[in-house]
Amino acid sequence: MTQEGLPTEAGTGPREPLVKASGLTKRYAVRTRSGRRTLTAVDNIDLTVDAGRIVAVVGESGCGKSTTGRLLLALERPSEGTVTVEGKDVNELPKKELRRLRRDIQPVFQDPYDSLNGRMTISQILSEPAQVHGIAPGGSRSVADLLELVGLGSGYAERYPHELSGGQRQRVAIARALALDPKFIVCDEAVSALDVSVQAQVINLLSRLQRELGLAYLFISHDLALVRYLAHETAVMYLGRVVEQGPTEALFADPRHPYTQLLLAAVPRPRVRGHDSRAAVAMGDLPSPLERPKGCVFSTRCPLATDLCRTEEPALRPVKDGTRTAACHYAETAEAVA
Ligand SMILES: Nc1ncnc2c1ncn2[C@@H]1O[C@H](COP(=O)(O)OP(=O)(O)OP(=O)(O)O)[C@@H](O)[C@H]1O
Ligand code: SF4
Ligand SMILES: [Mg+2]
Structure with missing residues (x-):
């Protein structure tokens, strides 16, 4: 990592x-x-x-x-x-x-319905981050530039979020995230x-x-x-x-x-020889996050769990010649469970 x-x-x-x-x-x-x-x-x-x-x-x-x-x-x-x-x-x-x-550091959340202000035009939504951060016009990406970046024409600038499809709204949310580079x-x-x-x-x-x-x-x-x-x-x-x-x-x-x-x-996966x-x-x-299992957190559901697993938490440690890390006592040796 x-x-x-x-x-x-x-x-x-x-x-x-x-x-x-x-x-x-x-x-x-x-x-x-x-x-x-x-x-x-x-x-x-x-x-x-x-x-x-x-x-x-x-x-x-x-x-x-x-x-x-x-x-x-x-x-x-x-x-x-x-x-x-x-x-x-x-x-x-x-x-x-x-x-x-x-x-x-900027977020793009799941629901563009919630995250875009329905009373603002797309142009206002995309100009807002620069205004909030006190960046003078011209000091950040223009609305036209942002719309182009996300594959929407400048014709969308004066529309409102409810006039857009879900995909278009998410493009606007992405454009807003990009507004401040x-x-x-x-x-x-x-x-x-x-x-x-x-x-x-x-x-x-x-x-x-x-x-x-x-x-x-x-x-x-x-x-x-x-x-x-x-x-x-x-x-x-x-x-x-x-x-x-x-x-x-x-x-x-x-x-x-x-x-x-x-x-x-x-x-x-794609259907293979008629199999589901x-x-x-x-x-x-x-398990409830309020009742986290002792030892390995996965021990209550793991088909390979042993007494060791139920008492000792495995550290996240390098496996497969250090190409990655895994938190399982048997990460190197166990047969695949699925
Ligand atoms: N503000 C909060 N107050 C109390 N518990 C919270 C709060 N935010 C998250 N949790 C709890 O923390 C745990 C992790 O929540 P989180 O939203 O990070 O999970 P998630 O992996 O994003 O789940 P999902 O895939 O459903 O979005 C959950 O048990 C959740 O109920
Ligand atoms: S340590 Fe590994 S084998 Fe043991 S319960 Fe956890 S995931 Fe399963
Ligand atoms: Mg979540």
């Missing part, structure tokens, strides 16, 4: 990752019928996103993907751990510097609400923009096929932990963590 330690182009010391999370933990105080409890949404994760790279975060609903995204965007403060952007701890920055940094975009289920054919168009747009503008993405998604297509690296989360991470192609070709194996086995296209994968119920 990390390129830390690589020399800079000038050969003068280590290159800072664009975004780096270290020991990142987020706990929420929640009310339950049995009183106040602590819910650990993100538990001690390390993640780096280098400039110009796409890092995907996958895992079942509630595993902590969006919380991780919000922490990396400095929309929430971690309970423990740090988030740095180009070496600066975002939670230690003076207000003015954090404001400046916010130009570099960011370096890093958190795409949180950015295409999940769209029809499949429109999804493909918006994914191609995100892919083209990433290459042309040298952007880095944290790409949060339930859709493993999309992740495989788009992401350079993938982190698999389970109950707030990263359980496997590494280069996407290697991880998908030979997943070492039983949870990754089961997740991948549930991805629809979706492998039946029975994982049982996801």
Whole structure:
């Protein structure tokens, strides 16, 4: 995941990752019928996103993907751990510097219906970020330039969000994220609400923009096929932990963590000789994040779980000659479970 330690182009010391999370933990105080409890949404994760790279975060609903995204965007403060952007701890920055940094890190959320102000024209929506940041007209990308970047003609400038289709609205949300020339975009289920054919168009747009503008993405998604297509690296989360991470192609070709194996086995595949296209994968119920299993977090659902698994938590450690990391006692040796 990390390129830390690589020399800079000038050969003068280590290159800072664009975004780096270290020991990142987020706990929420929640009310339950049995009183106040602590819910650990993100538990001690390390993640780096280098400039110009796409890092995907996958895992079942509630595993902590969006919380991780919000922490990396400095929309929430971690309970423990740090988030740095180009070496600066975002939670230690003076207000003015954090404001400046916010130009570099931008979100694109799932639902453009919610995230675009219906009373504003597209032109107003796309001009707003520069106004909020006090950038004079001409100091940032023009509305026409932004619309062109996302494949919408300038004719859309005076329209309102409700006059646009879902795909067009998401293009506007992407254009707004690009308004201040960011370096890093958190795409949180950015295409999940769209029809499949429109999804493909918006994914191609995100892919083209990433290459042309040298952007880095944290790409949060339930859709493993999309992740495989788009992401350079993938982190698999389970109950707030990263359980496997590494280069996407290697991880998908030979997943070492039983949870990754089961997740991948549930991805629809083309029909082969009359077999059902979706492998039946029975994982049982996801434990409540309030009752996280002792030992390995996956032990209550893992077909390979042993007594060791139920008592000792496996560390996320290098496997497969260091090509990736996995948090499983048997990551190197176990037969695939799916
Ligand atoms: N503000 C909050 N207060 C209390 N609990 C929260 C809060 N935000 C998230 N959680 C809890 O933290 C856990 C992780 O939530 P998160 O939204 O990050 O998951 P997710 O992986 O994005 O899920 P999904 O795929 O459904 O979007 C969940 O159990 C969720 O209920
Ligand atoms: S440590 Fe044990 S329970 Fe956890 S994933 Fe590995 S085999 Fe399964
Ligand atoms: Mg989410």
